[in-house]
Amino acid sequence: MSLTVLSSKEVFDRFIKRKRCYHADYLAMYSSLLGGVVTNPSLMLIPIDDHMVHRGDGIFEVIKYRHGYIYQFQAHLERLKASAEAVGIKPPVDYEEIKQIVKDTVRLTKTKDGVIHIYVSRGPGGFSVNPFESEGSQLYVVITKWKEVPARYYQEGVRVIVSDIPVKPGLFAQIKSCNYLPNVLMKQQAIKAGADFAVNLDEEGNLAEGATESVGIVTKDGFLKFPVFKRILRGITLGRVVVLAKELEKRCLIKGITFGAIPLEEVYTAQEVLLFGTTIDVLPVSIFAGKKIGTGRPGPVFFALKELFEADIFSSGVSESI
Secondary structure, three states, X not given: OOOOXXXXXXXXXXXXXXXXXXXXXXXXXXXXXOOEEEOOHHHOOOOOXXXXXXXXXXXXXXXXXXXXXXXXXXXXXXXXXXXXXXXOOOOOOOHHHHHHHHHHHHHHHOOOOEEEEEEEEOOEOOOOOOHHHOOOOEEEEEEEEOOOOOHHHHHHOEEEXXXXXXXXXXXXXXXXXXXXXXXXXXXXXXXXXXXXXXXEEOOOOEEEEEOOOEEEEEOOOOEEEEOOHHHOOOOHHHHHHHHHOHHHHHOOOOOEEEEOOOEHHHHXXXXXXXXXXXXXXXXXXXXXXXXEOOOOOOOHHHHHHHHHHHHHOOOEOOEEEO
């Protein structure tokens, strides 16, 4: 086999000609390495020697914007900062500049709805696990198209399996790092099983979290209950649910909000099981580990929370205009 050594022009030409159907979803990418924005998906690239690529040594956040408003922007940036401090990465610019770069990049796409992906990497330089060989951290901001949640999720509920992928150790559970292999394997299991989502359990057999979703239940005695944050990521959407759900108490749809261990037996007897996340807000679970939940249809707490989330995107102090 004879290998071809490519010139810079040949490399550039090949990237430019590389078109894929999924590129249609990629709107823009800011790169601190380039010092600007590219809108050609073929050029949305990161160096192979960036430690985020070959070691997963980076952090990220995913944020949605709807109807011209970036939802829970500040909360996501605060979690990004907490993750950065936990792994010892100082972004190349301060967080106010990150916020401005995000808004400017979104504006360039001329869209009112989409998804913001913020990555802060250790940066390029070397291929070992030594973080100090990097030349410095980098910021990448990618904007992708908004995709509606399938209507059947709302109408019928989703099917969830229990994954055998173990929960992350406490420290790593609280860091939103780019090392998402366990999460990838959970999603892989769900798809292979013909399910929509997967959740895992802690070592004691209690409910933990999904691949990218938080989970909660409406107990048989009417409480909205969530796992404790000790072994799971502190979900931004879940945090907002705790605030919004106070309205459900006023409407007598729930008796209260609680955190604690949720064994499988309690899940099976729950009135409702719910998933929460940035791009889904809230989803009803109709089948959990092969067992019907409640009536097997979306329940009243789901519908009430969905309505509250739809209105919350316009809340001052929670959303920021682009």
